[in-house]
Amino acid sequence: MTTSKYLPREIEPKWQKRWEESGIYRSVEDPDREKFYCLEMFPYPSGDLHMGHMRNYAIGDAYTRFLRMVGYNVLYPMGYDAFGLPAENAAITRKVDPAQWTRQSIEKMKCVQKRMGLSYDWDRTLATCEPEYYHWNQWVFLQFLKKGLAYRNAAPVNWCPSCSTVLANEQVENGGCWRCGSNVQQKDLEQWFFRITAYADELVQDLDRLEDWPERVKIMQRNWIGRSEGAEIHFPLVGSETVISTFTTRPDTVFGITYMVLAAEHPLVGELVRGTDREEPVRQFSERVKGKSTIERTDETREKEGIDTGRCFINPVTGERFPILVADYVMMEYGTGAVMGVPAHDQRDFEFAGKYGLPVRVVIEDDARSIKAETMEQAYVDDGTMVNSGPFDGRNNREAMSDFVGYLEENGWGQASISYRLRDWLISRQRYWGTPIPVVYCETCGTVPVPEEDLPVLLPDDVTFTGEGNPLAASSSFGQTTCPGCSGHARRETDTMDTFIDSSHYFFRYTDPAYEQAPFDPEKAAYWMPVDQYIGGIEHAILHLLYARFFTKGLRDLGLTDVGEPFSRLLTQGMVIKDGAKMSKSMGNVIPAEEMMDKYGADTARMFILFASPPEKELDWNDHGVEGSFRFLNRVYRLVCKNSHLFDKPEDRPDELPDGSLSLVHAAHKTIKKVTEDIRNRFQFNTAISAIMELVNELQRFSSDGGELQPGDRWAMAEGLRTVILLLAPFAPHMAEELWELTGGSYSVSVQPWPPYDPALAVSRTVQIVVQINGKVRARFEALPDSSGEDLERRAMENPKIIELLKGKELVKSVVVPGKLVSLVIK
């Protein structure tokens, strides 16, 4: 008998070394085997590996290990999202080289990841800050430029004064910077954009194909893209050739227009009032409005402000003139920056019109009651019958909608149109630690892309980090260059790319990280892509996942891949909570991953993380709970050691099994079935682990029941223990290896076939049947699982307690559910 103790500190490094030396987690393309690409969102290498990371990897690794045992050819890589602000900030405050700082952090993180025992193919590791990687950011940029998917434009942009950079719309949260929270200001700048709106429709439509994505992520994306159908209508300006266009989702209310409002940023505002007595007040008003934040301007509860321009437009459908105003609640980013005012049928317009004495004209009536403009207390926004609408009077507005748009089109007043909330992706950043945008500005040739053969445009070393402005712009070696076209003097673009570009195609790069001709080898990508299972935090529901989807479609249209959607299945893990708050540095409630592993070992940490909560839910951290997982692993270890003699001379299964052993065999098969289904179909690691615990409890009872074990018992016990080891292999891989070896198994447990189960054995030998009377449980009895309904009913009626309760009553009805219950209704 072995009496050794469970010592994770000894066995974990031992097996990690063996895995590395034997290279069993390296993946190779094999057309004869079914592939499975499992991926976790790669981390930003801050150097600290926190619980959120640990949870992410524990989930992914357990699933991957399971898949390997089930027989898939698995790709499971890891890399580092290595560009970004923290490295640059460290450079400013601590005078360290961002590249060096980042590489050190990566090594630190990798070290912790290795200690966790994760089964990555480490040969495929990449870091986005390396020229071999960002080369391909630049390459894709050039291809996008050729296809018109990248362009430069002057636009009002979101500016974070604290980070001294512009931000994409997706990076503005509640009017503040997503990183530092500072109030975002609007600034007019020349910037580079990616034309994500070209794919707006496809990005919405393809969401329907993503059946294995959480519904809420799809809803968030759908809302973010904000596709709305309606019409664009053109209004002639009185006394001018100019036409003002507006987008509306309610073209059926055009007869009810009584005014128009423009955004303060609308390019026509200046022209409208030039030289009139309205010029100065309107200019002042516009300036004041521009200084307000977006949240303030779009807050629906706030009173809206406007100012008359003194100019009028003509409503083409009626020929009437109405005033044009400038108002604070209209944003240039949405629609066309001009909004037609229909006070009777839009609540915001109604309030605005009330404040400025603008007329209200009812054009849709409630079918139940008549609506009078004079007595309305709020806008009528529902559907109804069109009135005051010329040829459309009497028709239902919803049904008449498309006819009405046709009517506008025939007369040249407008046309059907689709509007998106989604804006083009602003990718320029005035920062150093990112991918240089490969463009030069030549005095004679203008904007010139850097030729592909000159890539990558490397980040220069001769920079100083002062915290003010972009260090790249101050570098003498970088800024000045010669034009690739005319060899004349040229100036380099000093902006770098948004780091979300890095994470928009890294999953392709893993399929062949050393490939030198393109971002990836099309053939290898064809084998591995798409990612079959992607795992990461819900916080990336919009930003990263939308950009990655767009990028994939862009790469597809460059002919590099056939894949249109990068991630077939998505699992969004819940946050890690401690003491009722998100575990975070700012809350001061962080448990470092390393500390956990020092104390209990990686297997315990992984086990607890998976056991404490289902992956999608929040995980409530509890120090005592970890203790429980540690105890469980100790128990398993002891149990196997105590019974190790059973494996000295393996026995064959006897023809006849003693009763207790037979029950044990049933329990083992039932457990295999449950664990298999919980992992494969539901990602329910917590219930899978519970099931293993139950089996362990049963084995322990069986082995300590006293008395000599019969030959059949010995066989059943050995089988039960081997089953437990195999089932634990995805969750506690180090211990599983150790015990597998101890029981005479061959290396490695992680490539053993997953244990099969016999459905006939994967049921309890007897089931408990309950007898209900009028819905209340009154008696129970044991029966065989396949007992017939008649049999069960007869046995229920023979039950002394039931006979007693039935005395003097009339049996009205009985319902029998075989294997479950007999329900009697009496009067």
Next chain:
RNA sequence: GGGGGAGUGGCGGAAUCAGGUAGACGCACGGGACUUAAAAUCCCGGGACGGUAACGUCGUGAGGGUUCGAUUCCCUCCUUCCCCA
């Protein structure tokens, strides 16, 4: 304001997909065994109320509905978290 989740013992959570024994598994707690003692380990207990007990009544945020039967399905409401404004 709009959209989407979630509410079950002292705690994390099961059962909810497909209506059928609510509380699996674990933590914390209580009792016992082993020990000179402790730790570790092993065994037993446990939703609430009443009862020595058998057992009974109540019980899954609140209220209603459907059903022989509702934690599960439907309606209304409350609380809370997330996303968008």
